[in-house]
Amino acid sequence: MSETLVSINRLFKIFGPGAQNALAHLRQGADPAQLFARHNWSVALNDISLTVNRGEIFVLVGLSGSGKSTLLRTVNRLIAPSDGEIYFNGAAMSALSDAELIALRRHDMSMVFQSFALLPTRTVLDNAAFGLELAGVDVRQRHRQAMAVLEQVGLAQVARQLPYQLSGGMQQRVGLARALAVNPTLLLMDEAFSALDPINRREMQDLLLDLQAQRQRTLIFVTHDIEEALRIGSRIAIMEQGKVIQIGTAEEIINAPANAYVRRFFSGIDTSRYVLAENFAGAFGHPATEGAHDHTF
């Protein structure tokens, strides 16, 4: 039986003035497009409930504007929801004080961004150690921990270099190392590999799966690339216009897409390898991806 780490319960997020009024309209069945046209209310999350289990890579996938990033950012409360609740380790996020939230983000929930967000004047080692520095870990200890993680991601050789001396793929490894160094309970990754070229992107996906095979972490991973989702996701949630349309393993979604929107994601890609790979490798194994191409929509 899987153990729940994150539980999202009837979550709404509406951007724009007077979100509470928008909620009342939504509950009476108003069309979000009309609410935007009439009141400039943007319904980013529209009644979302789901759970993320310990040890899984939970992927959020959907078209641009479907609400993926907003949902990810409500998990660590960089964005406060308009309504609903998120439970982390059984505790309601809305009940945390600002200080508790900051501590939680530093110790329990790390985030990796598309833009790498490295500090340009600090070495790779100090960048990897930055989360530990914020968490108050002393310099020798944080360098020891950061070095161990740099070894895991294959960057020990460049620990004394500055970020600009590295390729984009290597810079994103530093971003990942920084997130992993604090040994978080939950890793939030927002289009983390989307700025990389296809080869580096594939390498980062492989690295993530290798790290996961060594030690299962819990990840929520946002992407708009369905092949990336199929390749790395233990389970995938497909989002459309602020709603979760379907949740399942790659195989479940491929075998029984919930609607035409979901089916559209698979047009032009060879889904058979993901179904077969799932049978061979199990939830955390490497899918066979020989000849797979990037399919971004």
Ligand SMILES: Nc1ncnc2c1ncn2[C@@H]1O[C@H](COP(=O)(O)OP(=O)(O)OP(=O)(O)O)[C@@H](O)[C@H]1O
């Ligand atoms: N700060 C904001 N103010 C107003 N509207 C916003 C804000 N942030 C997001 N939105 C709107 O909320 C909706 C969901 O946006 P979100 O960025 O979560 O989608 P996404 O699926 O992550 O898209 P992308 O792949 O383009 O990043 C969009 O309609 C967007 O315009």
